[in-house]
Amino acid sequence: MTKVSMTVNGEAAEGEAEGRTLLVEFLREELGLTGTHVGCDTSQCGACVVHVDGKAVKACTIFALEAEGAEVRTIEGMANPDGSLTVVQQAFQDHHGLQCGFCTPGMVMSAAALLEENPRPSEAEIRDYLEGNICRCTGYHNIVKAVLAASGQDADRIAAE
């Protein structure tokens, strides 16, 4: 076991990890941040997406020790300081972009990263960017609408075209 420290959601976080401990396991089991989920074991599903130093990263693709000193943001750190939902989160609720909620943390983290990179993505760009996040419930319709809406576009009109 090795000591590892990083900043998680703006706060200093410290814990112990084996060399083989994945960042997602460290977040869930050592820090108790269970909002980040594990949906597969081949880095395909995207349920574990977090932001590491501002970039969307599947937290099953890096070891906890590799995140030493990093700035990590998880779904627990996404809401506004007063606890209200951010624009992206609110758009997911407004457009019913989630059902069982299991893929949702990764989906929100990916969507937020996309809008950081591309503030007004097209439908095709959204679908392409979210290709690494699998949702089994929504058929993606309302997820894509939520991201369109979060970027200030008329999601209902675009979806009906």
Place this chain on the structure above:
Amino acid sequence: MPKDHGIGAASKRREDVRFLTGTGNYTDDINLPRQLYVHFLRSDIAHGEIRHIDTSDAEGMPGVKRVFTGKDFEGVGGLPCGWQVTDKHGQPMQEPAHPVIAQGKVRHVGEILAAVVADSRERARDAAEAIEFDIAELPAVVDMKAALADDAPKVHDDLDGNLCYDWGFVEENRAKVDAAIREAAHVTTLELVNNRLVANPMEPRVAVGDYSRADDQSTLYTTSQNPHVIRLLMGAFVLGIPEHKLRVVAPDVGGGFGSKIFHYAEEAFCTFAARQLGRPVKWTSTRSEAFMSDAHGRDHVTKIELALDAENNFTAIRTETHANMGAYLSTFAPSVPTWLHGTLMAGNYRTPNIYVNVKAVFTNTVPVDAYRGAGRPEATFQLERVIDKAARELGVDPIALRRQNFVTEFPYATPVAVEYDTGDYNATMDKLEEIADIEGFEARRRESEAKGKLRGLGVNAYIEACGIAPSNLVGQLGARAGLYDAATVRVNATGSISVMVGAHSHGQGHETSFPQVISEMLGIGEDQVEIVHGDTSKIPFGMGTYGSRSLAVCGSAMVRATEKVVAKAKKIAAHLLEAAEADIELRDGKFTVAGTDKEVAWGDVTLAAYVPHNYPLEDIEPGLEETAFYDPANFTYPAGAYACEVEVDPETGKVTIERFAAADDFGNVINPMIVDGQVHGGIAQGIGQALLENCAYDETGQLVSASYMDYAMPRADDVPFYAVDHSCQTPCTHNPLGVKGCGEAGAIGSPPTIVNAVIDALHSGGHKVGHIDMPLTPARVWAAMQD
């Protein structure tokens, strides 16, 4: 003006806030003090005799508490099957023992050989690698028809071959059907495969067993769609724990789609091991384990014949299906190809003569059971494909052929034992033609052709039977349980309400839609109502959520309980208002005396019920809480019509879905936003089945598609926006809400739509292709174009 609350309002989902902020409580988020972890050593051989297992090295590894093998479960019950099918000769199906841990033989890849319990997940996994075992490999059976050969290897030595049952439905119809086919003006025949699928809810299964010596109480936290069913099956049949000593909790559950209905070995193991070790025992499935231990779906091979007279009226349908059961009978497996499939073979059509034969077969594969739609997608697929093929053979319009044969008068008793209460199939087809812009298709086809693509249009209807109950009927059909549901409406002293429901929400939004119903009935805010579900210690009883039944069955129980609450509250209000009970009306959260301005607020009445200082104690008890069980008189019959336009790249065979439209009749709708979402998700799973997904075994029984690297899940760029409509509403006649259920429709209606569209595209390019089996991968479509 759309409503902003109550029945029909698109109320935003309250459960979203916790899911969007990472504060949900899924089973894997539960960690108990002194918790141990189990790692299951699973067979990588499909069929073999266990000669020797040596766990001594593993037991000496750091952190290991105990290693369990089949021997430890010799005195423990096997996993029960909840449905007994009677074959066409009146004999019960063959029912093999289903051990928690393999005993003597392994029968599919993924079967549990041994279980290591240790103080960390990693140590349990490490120790499992130190278990020595010797399995003598036996020939495996994978193909169903080969499994029925006289000299086929037997999956179960103590059974008479690999045939579970040979079911004929309705046996009395058979001679008439044969005659009608002989005398038909035209018979269209189609042989097809309904591909094996894996449900793949994004949350893998998890079980945490706990045991308290202090009160001899066992608790199982599990990813289940129906915690009471698990308590009954595991308590009564596997571990022998009475209900009052066993609590089953299914907290937030990350999707189910049927795969979390069933009672699984891992649940029984964790509960058992926690009692043995006196410490909590946790198992979290990996996705790879999920592929080889979650029950699979579909896997039918069918021949269907459709007979028509000279005027193109359907006169008979005859089908022969082989249905894969896998190596053991999962909880409801026998019902899927029979009662959930044969009863739907009439579809939306007036076909007077129908006979369905199903041979259920054991193979050395993972057990197969219900997956979204369960039997009804298989029925719809074959029927809507053969009708399309008939239309092409006869040179008639496929929509017109369907319309000509639609059932138009209700109630309608089919020749396959069910009675449709309401429907209007022409109305949904009219709506579909409008929202899909069928008229504009030819212009869009020309545009595609100008780009070098083949464009096809597929259209079909579907019907399903859901709202699964009625108990007396399913009992006759072989169910070993009732299928009613229950709700308790607990009105608190200050007027807020907790509703304990037997339905379980794992994405369906019950926490939002159920309060809409009570808000409508009582005239109080939706936020005054909270839904409690998923814990056998909090809820009176319930059969859970599957078969699109939550609102139709459990919602109806909630309505009945609320009616009882209102009846009692009116007595209290009459007393407070010094009026006759018959004159009391409840509106907008107030009780009034008809024809006067006398009123008393909801909250004053509820307070009086709990602080009964001025109360009719001689007539009624204090308190305001009522329970109802609801057992409907019939299934519900949602129906609709779907259209899909595809483009096929003639160079590569790649299919893209350009447009998809769904016009559904779900009866009354409580929350249209949630209903839309259910349809979207179902359609995406149908697209997955039609184009992408295939659970594949090789001939030795190796599972070839055991990860998301090999099993193609639909992703955001595989699907289009969908046009969905549920404005055609013929309310169900036998539940108080008039609702029909919407959870499975999309997955039932859509696979034939897509295949019909691809076949149409290929014909437009001059390729006279009769059928391509799903999934319609580029390789399969390209190959079909070369013939």
